[in-house]
Amino acid sequence: KEKKLYAIFDAFSQNNGHTTLSDARYVNALKLFLSGVTPLEYQAYQGFARVGRQFSGAGARIACQMQAIDELRHVQTQIHAMSHYNKHFNGLHDFAHMHDRVWLLSVPKSFFEDARTAGPFEFLTAISFSFEYVLTNLLFVPFMSGAAFNGDMATVTFGFSAQSDEARHMTLGLEVIKFLLEQHEDNVPIGDPLESTCR
Secondary structure, three states, rough: OOOHHHHHHHHHOOOOHHOOOOOOHHHHHHHHHHHHHHHHHHHHHHHHHHHHHHOOOOOHHHHHHHHHHHHHHHHHHHHHHHHHHHHOOOOOOOHHHHHHHOOOOHHHHHHHHHHHHHOHHHHHHHHHHHHHHHHHHHHHHEEEEHHHOOHHHHHHHHHHHHHHHHHHHHHHHHHHHHHHOOOOOOOOOOOOHHHHHHH
């Protein structure tokens, strides 16, 4: 997966891919993505690494560890995919600084800060379910379509590479919700839907 990803990054850079963009204003969208989404991925990495240490069960710890590794990989590939643009356009060099100062990023920043300072189940519900299951599909798929439309194949590649990981992340979110619902005695046990149909 990594060899294919970085081969496309290298080819994009060697062929001056930035000169093939259909609309130079697209770079402004990259600036928003890099300053808005990449720090969130890093906060998700930190949160899953911390939460994984709080669980006593091996399954939950390994799931959090694997997701933390995925999130860190997403940060790295996003930075690498957009680093080529930093050589040719202003405004991509200090995304972490901008994340703390651009007013329109205050909502996702606040969401992640609240999730990271909550308990482990609150964090998993907020990030693994709400963010990964609902928001990443709304974010990555249209953004990658826009990147393809503008001829930015490096961004398309990292987006689809990250999106393939999101399916695994969504599964963790659903399992957390299922686990929480099964804990209360008033809730009906969640079993195999085929099993209840066959009865």
